[in-house]
Structure formats: C-alpha cells, structure tokens
Amino acid sequence: MKRERFERIERxxxxxxxxxEQVLAKAEKLSAGEVTEKPxxxxxxxxxxxxxxxxxxxxxxxAASLVLVFGGAACFGKMGTEKPEVxxxxxxxxxxxxxxxxxxxxxxxxKESTADxxxxxxxxxxxxxPKDESETKSREWVFLTEEGKDAAWxxxxxxxxSAEAAVRNIxxxxxxxxxxxxRGYHYVTGKGENYSELYEDYTFNRNIPNDSYIGExxxxxxxxxxxxxxxxxxxxEVYSLRNIxxxxxxxxxxxxxxxxxxxxADSFAADSFESFAEAVQLRAVTFGGECVNRSQTYHASREQxxxxxxxxxxxxxxxxxxxxxxxxxxxxxxxxxxxxxxxFGGSLSxxxxxxGYVTVNAFGNxxxxxxxxxxxxxxxxxxxxxxxxx
Amino acid sequence: xxxxxPAIQDLEMTMSKYKRTVYGIAxxxxxxxxxxxxxxxxxFLLYFSKRPVFQTEEQKRAWLIRATVNKCRQYNFGKWNLHxxxxxxxxISAEFESQADKELYAAVKELPPKxxxxxxxxxxxxMNVGETADILGVRANTVSMRLAKAKKLLQKxxxxxx
Numbered sequence: 037m038k039r040e041r042f043e044r045i046e047r048x049x050x051x052x053x054x055x056x057e058q059v060l061a062k063a064e065k066l067s068a069g070e071v072t073e074k075p076x077x078x079x080x081x082x083x084x085x086x087x088x089x090x091x092x093x094x095x096x097x098x099a100a101s102l103v104l105v106f107g108g109a110a111c112f113g114k115m116g117t118e119k120p121e122v123x124x125x126x127x128x129x130x131x132x133x134x135x136x137x138x139x140x141x142x143x144x145x146x147k148e149s150t151a152d153x154x155x156x157x158x159x160x161x162x163x164x165x166p167k168d169e170s171e172t173k174s175r176e177w178v179f180l181t182e183e184g185k186d187a188a189w190x191x192x193x194x195x196x197x198s199a200e201a202a203v204r205n206i207x208x209x210x211x212x213x214x215x216x217x218x219r220g221y222h223y224v225t226g227k228g229e230n231y232s233e234l235y236e237d238y239t240f241n242r243n244i245p246n247d248s249y250i251g252e253x254x255x256x257x258x259x260x261x262x263x264x265x266x267x268x269x270x271x272x273e274v275y276s277l278r279n280i281x282x283x284x285x286x287x288x289x290x291x292x293x294x295x296x297x298x299x300x301a302d303s304f305a306a307d308s309f310e311s312f313a314e315a316v317q318l319r320a321v322t323f324g325g326e327c328v329n330r331s332q333t334y335h336a337s338r339e340q341x342x343x344x345x346x347x348x349x350x351x352x353x354x355x356x357x358x359x360x361x362x363x364x365x366x367x368x369x370x371x372x373x374x375x376x377x378x379x380f381g382g383s384l385s386x387x388x389x390x391x392g393y394v395t396v397n398a399f400g401n402x403x404x405x406x407x408x409x410x411x412x413x414x415x416x417x418x419x420x421x422x423x424x425x426x
Numbered sequence: 427x428x429x430x431x432p433a434i435q436d437l438e439m440t441m442s443k444y445k446r447t448v449y450g451i452a453x454x455x456x457x458x459x460x461x462x463x464x465x466x467x468x469x470f471l472l473y474f475s476k477r478p479v480f481q482t483e484e485q486k487r488a489w490l491i492r493a494t495v496n497k498c499r500q501y502n503f504g505k506w507n508l509h510x511x512x513x514x515x516x517x518i519s520a521e522f523e524s525q526a527d528k529e530l531y532a533a534v535k536e537l538p539p540k541x542x543x544x545x546x547x548x549x550x551x552x553m554n555v556g557e558t559a560d561i562l563g564v565r566a567n568t569v570s571m572r573l574a575k576a577k578k579l580l581q582k583x584x585x586x587x588x
Contacts, residue, residue: 041526041527041530042530042549042550043550043552044523044527045522045527045530045531045550046446046450046550046551047446048521048522049446049449049450049453049454050445050446050449051445051446051449051463051466055463055466055467056441056445058467059437059441059466059467059470059471060434060437060438060441062467062471063433063434063437063470063471063474064431064434066471066474066475067431067433067434067474279538310568310571314538314575317538319503319539319540320502320503320538320539352563352564355540355564356563356564356568358568358571
C-alpha cells in the first residue's frame with residue numbers, strides 16, 4: 037500500500053466553514069472579555085485513593101452503627117425488653133432475605149403440619165424454639181460476619197416497600213471458574229466497593245460497571261458451582277471485552293441477569309511488557325490519572341505511602357515500557373505502584389526493581405519483565421522526586 | 427474588528443493552515459462528529475488564549491498536534507466517556523474516492539487508540555518516527571512497534587498487503 041492512499045484519505049477531513057467561524061467568533065468574544073470561562077485544560081485526575089481512605093471511615097461507622105442497633109435490639113429482645121406488640125419473630129424477619137423468608141415459611145408450614153398431626157402443644161412449643169435460634173443466626177450472618185459486612189444490603193429492598201436488609205447472591209462468587217477452548221478462567225473482583233467514590237456507583241454487585249466494555253458473544257456455557265454440585269449448573273453467556281485479548285480476560289453474563297462479571301485466564305503471561313499492555317489495553321482500562329506508590333519495607337510500621345498528584349508523565353513512562361518476559365526479578369524492590377482499574381473495581385500492581393525489572397500483578401496473574409535498568413531507574417527516580425506522603 | 431486584532435488574524439491564519447491536520451486527528455481518534463468539533467474548537471481556543479511563541483513553523487505544528495492528541499485522550503479515556511454509551515451519537519462520515527479507501531479508514535478506526543495515534547501521525551500526516559515519538563511522549567522504538575502491530579492488524583482485517 038502506498039502512502040499516497042493514506043494522504044488521499046487524510047485530505048477528506050476538513051472542518052465545516054461554520055465550525056471555523058464559530059471558533060473565530062468565540063475568540064473574538066474572549067478577546068473582548070465577553071466570555072470569562074477558559075477552554076478545558078488538563079486531564080481528569082482523581083485522588084481516588086485519598087477518597088478511599090477517608091470514605092472507609094463513615095462506611096465502617098455506619099456498619100458499626102447497624103451492628104449496635106440491630107445487635108442491641110436482638111439482645112434486648114432476648115432480655116424481654118422489646119415492645120410487646122412486636123414479636124421476636126417479626127423483628128428478626130426484617131433482617132432476612134426474601135429467599136430466607138420463603139425457606140422459613142416453607143419450614144413453618146412443615147412444622148405446623150407436623151404439629152397439627154401430633155396435636156401436641158409441647159411439640160408445637162418445641163418446634164418454635166429452634167426457629168428463634170435460626171433467626172438469631174440469620175441476623176448475625178447478615179450483619180456480623182465478614183461476608184455480611186462486605187456484602188451489599190438494601191434498607192428498602194422489599195417489594196412491599198418494607199425495610200428489609202437483603203444480602204444479594206452474586207452468581208460469580210458461586211460459579212467462580214469455567215473452561216473455554218481448553219483454557220481455564222476464574223472470577224476476579226477488586227476491593228473497590230465501599231472504599232472509593234469512583235467505584236461506589238457501580239460496583240455494588242462486583243460486576244463490570246459499563247456495557248461499553250463488552251465485545252462480542254463467544255459462547256453459551258453451563259457453569260458449575262465451585263463446590264462442584266452438578267445439579268446447580270447455571271447457563272451463562274461468555275463475551276469478549278472490547279479490544280482486550282480474550283485469552284486473558286472475558287466477561288460472563290448469567291442467564292436471567294443483565295450484569296456482566298469479569299473473568300481472567302488462570303494462567304496468562306504475555307511474552308513482553310508491551311504485549312501485556314496491549315492485551316489488557318492498559319491505558320484504556322486504567323483511569324489514566326491517579327496512582328499510589330508504596331515503598332516496600334520489612335516493617336509494617338515503617339510502611340510509607342506516596343501520592344503523585346499529576347501522574348500524566350508517570351503514566352506515559354509506564355505505558356511506553358518494553359521488555360521481555362523473565363522468570364523472576366533480581367535485586368531489591370524499590371516501589372510498588374497501583375493503577376486503579378474500574379473494569380473490576382480494583383488495581384493492577386507494579387513492583388519496580390532498580391536492577392531493571394518490573395513484576396506485574398494483574399487480574400490474579402503475575403509476570404516479571406526485564407525493562408532495563410535505565411527505564412526502571414527513570415520510574416523509580418520519578419516516584420521519589422514527585423511523590424509526596426499521604 | 428476581526429481584521430484589526432492581530433491575535434484574531436493570527437488565529438485565522440493558523441486555522442486556515444492547520445485546520446485539516448487538527449480536525450483529521452480529532453476525527454480519526456474520536457467516535458463522533460460532536461466530539462471532533464469540540465476538540466477542534468478547544469485546541470484553537472487554547473492556542474488563542476495561551477498565545478504560545480514559536481521559533482519555527484514546525485514547532486507550532488507540533489504544538490497543535492500534541493494539543494489535539496491530548497484533548498482526544500481526555501475524551502477517550504476520561505471518566506465520563508468510560509461510563510457513557512456513545513453509540514447513539516452521529517458517526518463521522520466522509521466522502522472517500524473509492525470503496526477501498528473507505529474500508530481502509532474503517533479498519534484504521536477499529537485499531538486500538540494508541541496504535542491509531544501512531545498510524546495517523548506517521549502514515550496519514552507523514553511525520554517521521556522520531557517526530558511521532560516526540561508528539562506521543564514515547565520512545566521511537568515504541569512507535570515502530572505500534573506501527574508494526576497496526577500494520578499486521580490492518581493486513582489481517584483487509585486481507586491485503588500494506
């Protein structure tokens with residue numbers, strides 16, 4: 037193909053005369069002082085990691101308040117100090133999921149039928165006692181366990197508008213692995229939810245935040261739960277991600293759901309850093325603005341966090357790296373950088389070694405590349421010179 | 427008034443000289459005409475408001491190209507556009523001399539953004555690899571690598587030698 041062909045195409049692009057006139061008119065207004073606003077400058081830089089730290093406090097506080105309120109109510113209920121018109125059963129049901137309610141109703145029906153058959157008041161009373169215990173357990177599970185504390189709950193999730201705390205079942209956490217074309221994939225998610233303003237709008241379900249990431253459908257598969265119960269198999273559509281290597285990352289949409297979840301190959305290591313950056317579309321999947329560099333020390337108390345306010349230059353240094361895949365780095369790690377990735381509400385980690393290596397931990401896969409001592413030194417120097425303690 | 431203001435005169439002259447270069451980059455890097463128009467305006471208004479001084483005409487051209495590339499990156503990788511479905515926006519259309527040209531341009535638009543940047547600056551505008559590297563803020567061998575990858579992808583897509 038000749039260059040003339042490209043140049044011929046390039047000649048087709050010209051702005052309309054109206055557009056040119058608009059610019060001149062705006063320039064005239066600017067010149068005359070009629071317009072005070074300036075055209076947009078600079079990038080979109082977000083100090084999400086600072087926000088993350090400060091936002092964690094009210095969330096933890098809110099969770100603690102809930103534990104105190106509901107946990108306290110449970111204690112008072114047991115002590116018999118609750119209001120007489122609210123039975124412990126009704127009170128406990130507020131903190132149970134719809135599924136749990138249905139299960140409990142079915143259980144109650146069974147128990148009632150058993151009680152009717154036996155026609156024994158003591159049997160009926162005995163049937164109620166373990167039910168109370170199960171209610172207490174369910175309440176603890178919702179609010180007190182690690183899973184419950186971390187899970188999404190809705191104060192107004194009930195269909196009838198009643199206040200209900202519902203723990204959502206996340207399919208991807210049950211169907212964590214699958215195989216496609218002989219390659220294994222696993223569900224990946226970050227810790228973005230509840231930590232950052234940038235994630236809070238869309239990582240409630242730990243899913244891919246935006247459909248615009250999704251490419252073409254590759255297959256429809258039956259997924260088996262991680263505990264291997266074949267009876268609970270669930271159908272799912274597997275999609276590629278736009279411009280991202282499907283040997284590395286895929287999106288999965290479960291039947292009956294509109295949410296996409298991110299899955300990464302169990303084993304993926306590009307043969308060079310640039311191939312890795314290409315495979316995951318490093319520039320596109322990161323916010324492109326903010327990063328935090330953490331020094332590596334052997335004492336947790338001396339751990340130091342640095343923030344680079346304007347990381348445009350730093351990002352360019354990272355995005356322009358090249359180097360071959362090696363088995364392991366040598367020398368001591370100088371800094372560790374985290375680049376936020378909204379695609380899965382988490383971060384990619386880069387460990388920089390002064391000897392000329394970078395170890396990348398991305399989506400559960402780790403690989404080391406020899407980027408050269410000069411490039412590594414440039415990055416390390418840039419972090420040291422521009423980072424400030426947060 | 428326009429003719430009496432030297433700054434406006436300079437802007438008009440600069441636009442007449444580089445409007446196709448700036449608009450071509452915007453059109454190729456962005457997904458719809460509205461964004462391309464916005465970037466075109468922002469770049470020249472930035473030039474007008476900053477009024478940078480250049481030693482040579484080449485420097486001015488490089489400044490405008492760099493500003494355009496950066497503005498396009500803001501649009502493509504900004505938080506807003508990462509989370510907004512822009513498929514409903516009017517696509518950019520151009521009248522090509524042949525169907526082959528149209529297909530080639532469509533294939534270029536399908537390239538990943540950073541490959542597209544290098545392709546446009548090197549093959550369409552005719553900048554050499556060193557100049558392209560300077561504009562993109564990367565090393566020359568990185569540009570060469572991107573061009574090689576782009577060539578491979580275009581050949582695969584178009585099933586013809588490039």
